[in-house]
Amino acid sequence: MYIHLDFESDTPIYKQLMHQIIAGIAKQELKPGESLPSVRTMAADIGINLHTVNKTYHQLKEKGFILIHRQKGVVINPDGTPKADEIYMLQLKNALYPLVAESVCRGVKEEEFRQLCISLFQEFTQRKDRSK
Template sequence: MYINLDLESTEPIYTQLKYQIIAGIAKKEIVPGEGLPSVRSLAADIGINLHTVNKAYQQLKQEGFILIHRQKGVVVNPDGVPKADEAFMDQLKNTIHPLIAESVCRDVSEEEFLQQCKELFNEFKEGEGGK
């Protein structure tokens, strides 16, 4: 999996890294049980501070995407990612809410907004069947 970080972005680097790993899992570029680089190795490979990688990994661990073993290292959760529950759906709604509000302010139609969502969903679905 290729990691591409925008060091000029207002989005924190650890958040970018976390989302790219999640995208890799969603696209089946990284599969359950697969090992990920150690914190030190990944930090050195992409040229960022190891604490940044550690923060991304810790959040991924808390959210059930990865497991961190002292002997085995970092692996994608072999049981797969936990399914969406009520808490996740609440978080999803809270995340989407300001995006919809801004879209309405910018005269983006519901159809245009939903089309963007469909296109993004299709990116991940293509990853499932094409890899």
Template sequence: MFININLESAEPIYIQLQHQIIEGIAKGKLKPGDPLPSVRSLASDIGINLHTVNKVYQLLKQDGYILIHRQKGVVINPEGPPKADEEYKQNLKASIHPLIAASICRGIEEEAFLQMCKELFNEFKEEGENK
């Protein structure tokens, strides 16, 4: 699997893992219906506590990215995550808000910020098309 956890990062391990699984889905590395390793297996493979993996799986399930079956195990949601609704858009706006504020404080102009966003969006789209 493509998971790479930085144990020295200030970002919590569970956030890194959650983001990397979502990124894998966005880039097409993980397709609808694909299985994910069991909690124990993934924890062992990347050397983290199984409770951390369980927490991430529960968060991903809550957000509709994965399904957890008693017999089939953990799979990427065959229908994909739910489409963005108004609540999601408001949460997204709230998440971006402090990034924009910090960027302004550090002298990043609007066009430079938007260009970074476009480049990242294109990176995801291109990698997804190549899968």
């Protein structure tokens, strides 16, 4: 999996890295049980501070995407990512709320917004379906 970080972005580096690892899991570029580089190796490979990678890994662990073992290192959760529950759905709604509000303010039509969501969703699900 190729990691590309935008050092000029307003989005913090740890979030960019986290989003790219989650996207890699969603696209099945990273498979359950697969190892990720150590904190030091990942930091050296992409040229960022090891504390940034450490923060990313701990956030991914909290969300259930990865496991951190003393002996095995960092691995994609072999059991897969925990399924969406009521708490996740509330978080999703809260994350989408300001995006929808801003879109309405900027004159984005409901159908345009839906099509964008469908297109983004298909970017992850169609690749997954092809591998079956």
